[in-house]
Amino acid sequence: MLKKNNEITLDGRSLTLGQLEALSNQNMRIARAAHTFDAVKSARSAVEVTMSSGTTAYGVTTSVGAFKDCKVTDEVELEFNQRLLRAHFFAIGEPIRPEIVRAAIAVRVNSALTGQAGVQPDLLDALINIYHADVIPEVRPLGSLGCADLGLMGQIGAALIGEGYAYYDGIRMPAKEALNKAGLKPYTPKSKEGLSLVSSNATSVASASLLLGKAFRLFYLSVAVLGASSAGFAASRQPWRSAAYHKDGLTPNLAQFALDSFAKDCWTDPKRVHDPLSFRCSMQVHGTMLETLVYTGQIARETINSSDDNPIVLDGELITSGHSLPQRLTLALETLLLNVAHLSRSSLNRVLALGKRELTGLSRNLTPRDGAVLAFGPPVKQAVDLFASIIDQSSPASLVNVTVADGMEDEETFLPLVTRKLEAQLDYWGKLLAHEAFVARQAVYLRGEEPLLKGLAGEVIACLSNELPPIDDDRLYSDDFIAAERLLTDMDWIEDMAAKYPFPTWEEGRT
Structure with missing residues (x-):
């Protein structure tokens, strides 16, 4: 083509x-x-x-x-x-x-x-x-x-x-x-x-294919935001080195990308024996998502290049077909929904961890003045709401069964419903990633390490800093979160980052 x-x-x-x-x-x-x-x-x-x-x-x-x-x-x-x-x-x-x-x-x-x-x-x-x-x-x-x-x-x-x-x-x-x-x-x-x-199934297949493009971009953003959170938390990179070593699907590819793209981001060496699992196991959670994305993309490509007509012409003969049932694509998308939910759980857990003084060594809820400024205490409820909304969209729909057409049509996948779930889920996910990034930026600000972040994590912080000042006093936070989403989920900005910090496995999977 x-x-x-x-x-x-x-x-x-x-x-x-x-x-x-x-x-x-x-x-x-x-x-x-x-x-x-x-x-x-x-x-x-x-x-x-x-x-x-x-x-x-x-x-x-x-x-x-x-x-x-x-x-x-x-x-x-x-x-x-x-x-x-x-x-x-x-x-x-x-x-x-x-x-x-x-x-x-x-x-x-x-x-x-x-x-x-x-x-x-x-x-x-x-x-x-x-x-x-x-x-x-x-x-x-x-x-x-x-x-x-x-x-x-x-x-x-x-x-x-x-x-x-x-x-x-x-x-x-x-x-x-x-x-x-x-x-x-x-x-x-x-x-x-x-x-x-x-x-x-052209409308549902088209919708699913376009949503996959958005999912791939948000996945790239999620890795970039992970780097920003790791900098704010002073997380160890040792688990990334371990993930790059072990044979575990596409996880080693992702871990190597993280090591390379965050190599110029310098942050405080952690004094903890272990980081929370949302940091320590991030490559495994993200790597599984990457593998699901690539697999689903492969199935979508096969689907848009095959006939789902019934009957079909085969070897010069008009014959009946069951290919109108998009089973593989539907189940792959439902697995994708579960993966987004898992990534979102990790994202929420990192938001919570960044607000814990005993873990970060920073002030509670990343406040500039303990007790006087509430900072990220009240807004964390927004992140929990977003997470719950994402989980709500992850339940499978394909097992619903109703027989119609006088008993002849007793199989269905509900692919259109699955795509509607994915569309809603991706919207919530983008908002949650923006929330995590805004929290991470405050942690980096309190550490005074923003000038030291010169890699992909620094790009996330710089993108927010261009428009959003750090929190020195409580303010009307809704505008901040809305602006953070607009800035970070801008598809052109993500494409620019992908060009500057290329990830071949990610790029190949979405072509």
Whole structure:
């Protein structure tokens, strides 16, 4: 897959997470690899052969769901495919972000280029045309059990035929009006194309893939903040050396990165025999998260480059498939939710440890004047609330089971629900990391060691110091925490840090 200027070539096989993230932005263009044209036409021929031979094929010569035994004749083919889109226009909730819709369109096009969807080339052209015109179908999030995003993809399909709603130039309007303003005509879906538009996990897969990009960046931030907390606590680096030595998944890679990126950060040698486990075991907790991120990224890449259609075209034959169940991706994301929760627990424990005089040798709650200034005593409740909110999002959803469609659909993953949990969790996590960093900065200030931090930990402290003064007296702290989050979770700042302190394992995992 090639990227030239603002154009990305899709071939159904090699779309990367970074490229999909780029495609989620406005003003990108999609091209189709030349060799995919024959694959798409060949797959379409297999559908037409099935129809002409009278062979029974789900959603092609039959209806769907509970009505799978009802035949669809040639005379009602066009009407059936349009009604199929209307019947699956049922998702509700606040509309999802345009970036996700753009990415979902790209995923649906890319998966069809595998030559297994059996759609007309004209359908892919129609999808690419609305993408290029930035006609954004209004898609709402509540309407999928995680075995094809029926209610969500139905809203993309409806907009394509000029029904439902869409955004053009950022303004919501009837989809037909949006197409007209963009100089496009409503598409008329042919046999199987109504099913191919709705029976896909493209919206959830796109959302999960974009969230992974954010998760990777926040993970990098979490390591940087760990360094700042270690400096404020005067934590020992010996456990990092030990972690770099032992064979333990990707933990040695992470530990070596910590040793290298914090090498120029000089802080007080600890006088403790042992640090609390939230410091001493940080490489093991973070390393496990890194491994989960890399693994989940691999699965997401495989998912955006495979067809989840049912039925699919395989070896020139239209056959039934169970690949619409995104089991691997869902369970990997649920493991990611647990890892974020564990990292957050460590983060909270470090916040608590930094406020303990008997551990740090600094004043209680990092106050500049004991008893006169409360400092981080009351605000610690915010960190606990954030941690509880993160834990609340980590419970698995995939084991919920409800049988629908007259007994035919008795497996689901609830992937859309899992992605909603991850989105909320990452938002809370960014806030908790900002809280920890703000606390760490105060500890460093009280030690008077800010000028000695010239590595990645120092970058975190400097980022905050540019805008936030240290605590010399109690003040309205909400503004501080909000500013800390804005500064540290800025994706451009994180990318700048990643360029200055490169971490190859992290970089490779998110491509």
